[in-house]
Amino acid sequence: MSEAQYKNQKFQNTLRAGALFISMLALMLGLGYTLLGFTGLLWAGAFGLITLGMSTRVSSQMIMRFHGGRPLHPQQAPQLSRLLQQLAQRAGLPATPKLYYVPNNSLNAFATGSKKDPAIAITHGLLSTMDLRGLSGILAHEISHIRNNDLQLKSMVKLFSRYTRFFSLFGQILLFINLPLFFMGEATVSWMAIALLLLAPTLVTLMVQAFSRSREYDADLEAARLTGDPNALADALETLDYYNKGGWLARFQSPRGIKVPTILSSHPKIKDRVKRLRELAPRFVPRFDWASWQPTRWQMI
Incomplete structure (x- = not known):
């Protein structure tokens, strides 16, 4: 794979991850602003940085x-x-x-x-x-x-998820307060603010899963570059998928089994990852000569 092709693919992956990260940050700060105005915005940002540093x-x-x-x-x-x-x-x-x-x-x-x-x-x-x-x-x-510092980024993403669940509790409280006021014709809290607070956990969950899928694709690309052998990872993924689904017994299971939609999954579908890796294979030259390696033995473990 040429350096230009690698940089282009890397840039696209980074751009997607950055856009998702900025969206999560904007949502979190927006929730803080919805509750306490500019002060809430500052507190939301401060708590996020402090907790991230501790994690x-x-x-x-x-x-x-x-x-x-x-x-x-x-x-x-x-x-x-x-x-x-x-x-x-x-x-x-x-x-x-x-x-x-x-x-x-x-x-x-x-x-x-x-x-x-x-x-x-x-x-x-x-x-x-x-x-x-x-x-x-x-x-x-x-x-x-x-x-790629994915572990630190995932820690921050998890924090966003926790904070939004905390904010949603305020949304539920405001909803119960707002309904009686609405029927009595009194001034009420903005319904838009309440909706944002209630929907925040769902929105962040979708963003978190999209962020994780983006980082998986990026790690696959980097792995192919390190080994020069995208097919090695593709074969390994197919093996993992085969055994983790129950091997040949899974072929006799009912086709009505519940499947998790891709949008709710933290990892891309194995077949999609394998397809991308297979397409990359002709652009790389394997960097390991396995014939020179001795057979592996794990009996000592």
């Missing part, structure tokens, strides 16, 4: 303990550690993320922390199912989240 101070080790993870030392998974170190160097991270093993049979991996204190967790199910090539795509994807 980013939580250590990655503490978060991993919460999920039941334990450190995965290089001696236990030397090839995986070597792979992670190379990907982190290519991404320009100041520190190689710490690996954590989660004794869970689900197929999952997630990143936490910051660029200075990064960590990536991998479940037992993922290690038992995925080969090293597939893991390279998954690790590159999680490293991309760390590199």
Whole structure:
């Protein structure tokens, strides 16, 4: 993939994420202004910044303990550690993320922390199912989240969601106060303000999900650039989708099962992500020669 094509795709992804982020910020400040005027606007902004600063101070080790993870030392998974170190160097991270093993049979991996204190967790199910090539795509994807500061951005986005739920409580109180006043012909609070307060959580939820989907596409692009092998991540995603849906047994389930609309999902559809990655594949040259890597063994875990 040429540098111009990469920058163009990166710019489009960043532009979408920035637009969503500004919309959420404007909504939050607007809610503060609706309640207390200019003073409410200032308080909403101040509380958001203070809480964000506190949330980013939580250590990655503490978060991993919460999920039941334990450190995965290089001696236990030397090839995986070597792979992670190379990907982190290519991404320009100041520190190689710490690996954590989660004794869970689900197929999952997630990143936490910051660029200075990064960590990536991998479940037992993922290690038992995925080969090293597939893991390279998954690790590159999680490293991309760390590199792009997505973890900090997601913390801020979650704060917006919490604040809007808090504001909606005032909207409900104002609604109960407004109805009797309306029927008595007295002066009432603006119905537009009440509607905004009540609908805010729903609007922010839709924005949060759109923001998350945008960051996933961006991380996929960065992962393809780090490995030079978009098909590695595409194959891994298809494997994750297959097993997490129940494998071949899922083929016999009723087609009437409830499906979550894309607009309410925090991740894009797997088929859409795979399609994008397959289309990118001809533009890249794989950066790993897997024939030179020794077979992986996880029995030591």
